[in-house]
Amino acid sequence: MSSQTSAPAKLDGAVLKIAGVVVLGAIMSILDVTVVSVAIPTFQDQFGATYAEVAWTMTGYTLALATVIPLTGWAADRFGTKRLYMTALLLFTLGSVLCATADNIGQLVAYRVLQGLGGGMLMPLGMTIMTRAAGPERIGRLMAVLGIPMLLGPISGPILGGWLIDSYSWHWIFLINLPIGIGALIYAQIVLPKDNPEPSESFDFIGMLMLSPGLALLLFGVSTLPEEQSITADKVWIPMLIGALLVIGFVVYSFKPKHPLLDLRLLRNRNLTVASITLSVFTIAFMGAGLLFPSYFLQIHGESTLHAGLLMAPQGIGAMLTMPIAGMLADKVPIGRTVPFALLLITAGFFAFTQVGTDTSYWLLCGSLFVMGLGMGGTMMPIMTSALRTLTSHEVARGSTLLNILQQIAGSVGGAVMSVILTAELNKSTPIPGLTDPVTGAPITEAGLAIGAQMKPELAATVPDPTILERGLAFAADSFATTFMVAFVLTALTLVPALFLPRKREQSHLADDQKTATPVILH
Known part of the structure; x- marks a missing residue:
């Protein structure tokens, strides 16, 4: 009914x-x-x-x-x-x-x-x-x-x-x-x-002791990669291994209790599984690289923090135009017919950042951010809507938790991976003889000096050979371009799971479940 x-x-x-x-x-x-x-x-x-x-x-x-x-x-x-x-x-x-x-x-x-x-x-x-x-x-x-x-x-x-x-x-x-x-x-x-709390489920202490520390250790190890620059470093592989074992243990255990901390049984729902994979791949690629966009404007173009922020605005404006439309369409049109086109917009806009240099046109970059924003507005919320629509009210709550967890993990992994790639690329720059970093003691490279001069223009006046700054800045721009290329390829790969999103109008189980369901609470 x-x-x-x-x-x-x-x-x-x-x-x-x-x-x-x-x-x-x-x-x-x-x-x-x-x-x-x-x-x-x-x-x-x-x-x-x-x-x-x-x-x-x-x-x-x-x-x-x-x-x-x-x-x-x-x-x-x-x-x-x-x-x-x-x-x-x-x-x-x-x-x-x-x-x-x-x-x-x-x-x-x-x-x-x-x-x-x-x-x-x-x-x-x-x-x-x-x-x-x-x-x-x-x-x-x-x-x-x-x-x-x-x-x-x-x-x-x-x-x-x-x-x-x-x-x-x-x-x-x-x-x-x-x-x-x-x-x-x-x-x-x-x-x-007003609250009327009615505790209806026992708390899964065993699941909590495995999942929360497991996630924290796993993400700690991944996030330490940019600092250590090697997956074999003790601070990287030890917490990653322990965290992974705890998470795997939780996955095996979670099918046993009636009310697990995170209900992985929901992944039997095809829509939720496809949506989870699509969101995870997209978040790793786009959100990881998105953190580096302001850094590019700050470090390569020497913009102030305010100007760097203003240059990011077109992305949000683009999303503002399409998100309300996507919200209405999600109630009427299967997202398998809309989301792939939104992802194509993001991919097309992203390509310009794979070609960045020291003097790339702001018109091109801001236009690309605007196109990416148009695509973003038609991607994330429609996918979540579709995933939740085919679940019962109790499942919607647990499904929301699952999607949130996956997004946080993917965001951390994406940020760490992109930082590792960018740092590794920048470290390939030519070291300057006799110059070392006063904080770390490491040799200062041409790219490092050029970035420092962009952040502090007064530093440029102390460099005896201006061509060092030119070479370093060009190398740093190429390093950003390489990092963005990796993110671009991952974003394009998001189209693969997106093709499996529902292309027919799915039946909502929420309405049928409404009479007997308790209020939706996140699980």
């Missing part, structure tokens, strides 16, 4: 009020990732740290996200979604304020982990709250609303971060979360419905 007539086609005022709380929390979480991406060179300068060390400000945040997501469903059952959502907001805001007080890179990474523990719960809890409020027949429009933070993040994050760093100091990219967090807490207290 269908419930298509039981809910209005549009998202009504009550739903939109709740959506405001969810979007505000998600904006804080996503904005913080994109804001920090343009601050990496500033952190290197302020704390006298290497790129690999500073990259942990983003990796630590992602590790915390991946660790806490599996626990969110049980905690929501136990304490209630409103109470847990407000706790996550408080934790995220507190972590932000502490980040602004950091005196060294170690403290900053530790406080970013605290931020991630709160941020990891905001998006999945928000999806749970919104799914419950909107109902099954409006899930496509719901995903379009939840996509707003994903639009605002790439647009406003780099711009806001660049402006705050250039006009004030790096501390303000974190302090800005204080008034937003306080406002979100007050808004949530007023708008979100």
Whole structure:
């Protein structure tokens, strides 16, 4: 029996009020990732740290996200979604304020982990709250609303971060979360419905002891690769091996309990499996390389952080144009007929970055980012919508968790892989005799000196031979191009699983399950 007539086609005022709380929390979480991406060179300068060390400000945040997501469903059952959502907001805001007080890179990474523990719960809890409020027949429009933070993040994050760093100091990219967090807490207290927690499932402690530490160790090992430059380094292979064994142990174990921490039995659903593979490959390729776009503008073109942020805006504008359309189409048209075309747009736009040099036209690069944005708007949310539509309401909650976990893992792997490739390419540059890095003691290469001169123009005046800077900058640009080429090939390969996405209108099981289902809670 269908419930298509039981809910209005549009998202009504009550739903939109709740959506405001969810979007505000998600904006804080996503904005913080994109804001920090343009601050990496500033952190290197302020704390006298290497790129690999500073990259942990983003990796630590992602590790915390991946660790806490599996626990969110049980905690929501136990304490209630409103109470847990407000706790996550408080934790995220507190972590932000502490980040602004950091005196060294170690403290900053530790406080970013605290931020991630709160941020990891905001998006999945928000999806749970919104799914419950909107109902099954409006899930496509719901995903379009939840996509707003994903639009605002790439647009406003780099711009806001660049402006705050250039006009004030790096501390303000974190302090800005204080008034937003306080406002979100007050808004949530007023708008979100009162909790009626009804713990219905026992907590899978054995699964937690395997999955959360396993993910943390595995991602720690992968993320240490850029720093160690070798997979045989003890800091890389030991945590990776232990983490992989724990995750494999969890996979074997998870089919035994009635209520596992992460329900891998859902992968028997073809749509969810294909969507998971497509999203994972896409995230590794595109999100990993996406972190390097601002670095290219900063280090090769010598732009300020504000200008680098403004140059990233076309990508978000493109996504803003297509995401609402994709949300409506997801309720009517099988995504197997739309997503491959969106991926072709991303691939076409990406190609220009494989050809970058020291003087590549901004018109070409911004136009390419805009085309990629158009494709992004028609990719991620429609895939998730399709995957969730064919699940029952209880399965939607567990399916959301699975997709979130896979995205976090893929994002960490993508960021680490692209950083390793870029660092390895830059290290092939010619060393300058007699010059060593005062921090690491390693020889300074022509590319390293050229990048330093771009970041600090006064350094260029001290170089006796200007041709060193020209050669180094050209080599650095080629290194970025090589890294982008790897990401481009991976993005193109995403088309392979995308061809298996459903090409016929799938029957939604959410409506049929609505009468007997308990509220959707993330598991």
